[in-house]
Amino acid sequence: MKDLTGRSIYLRLAEIQDAEFIHSIRIDPRYNRHLSAVNGGVDSQEAWLREYKIREAADLEYYFIVCRRRDHMAIGTIRLYDFIGDRDSFGLGSWILTEDKTASAALESVSLAYCCGFQVLGFRACHLDVRKENTKVISFHQKFGVVATGDDAQNVYYSMTPAIFNKFA
Template structure:
């Protein structure tokens, strides 16, 4: 599964991506709101190899975000926790120094393309750590609704209809050529 937008693509993670993923997850700029990992590339590689079975079973998908212009890796994102009508997404990290100007919006909408269009879900659920105000505001601007919270997280849902409205609003930003009809 590979999907492209205007400046970035999502491609399924491979074991050779282990050191890249680990470098993101260990970087203090990006890991403040992530679960901890150990500094062990072999353990990360083994995790990816086990995950590949989940991918074959269609129970989760882990993507590398790549720039279209030079093919360099600029982030990660994962879809998981598939329920009857909803999917969760997370592990979303974008390299500030290598992402494109619109990589956040494009990768978000491609996640929803996979979840809604490829997998057939009606909505998405996800959590954002409290204190991660930039990401909270981003998701609320996208149309996500805060449905609950606990001591550590805010919990959100977003529907396909809300995302479809965002697509209309940002049509020129996210597509190589404007869609017709």
């Protein structure tokens, strides 16, 4: 898959050599409050990325590094995973942006991920979950027009379709 390019950022596929960057942001308390716990160090992240590259090659998952266009600095991650059915739905997650992000990186990275899922890969829907206490991200996705599909003690579950996304894109 080619890089996905926006106005100020681009998404490139994660590589094994990105393990240190990914691990560093996943363990950073500024960014990990709403993430699942990290077990292990950089070696564990490298092992996870090796397994991920097998899933990527099988068209089962795509994990992107978000980079600034002006200097190619890695500023975050976003992932398309949990592919359901024959292109019925993909999961959107592993979304982290560092303080080095551009002003529009959040909007651009999610838009590029939706474009990848809907236009490049041909999915008919996207599903995502957001921790209930992550009110900024809930508000962000609601502005995109996501539809709440349920909740549990920890998360709110949402769905996005190409028709809804195209109204906001």
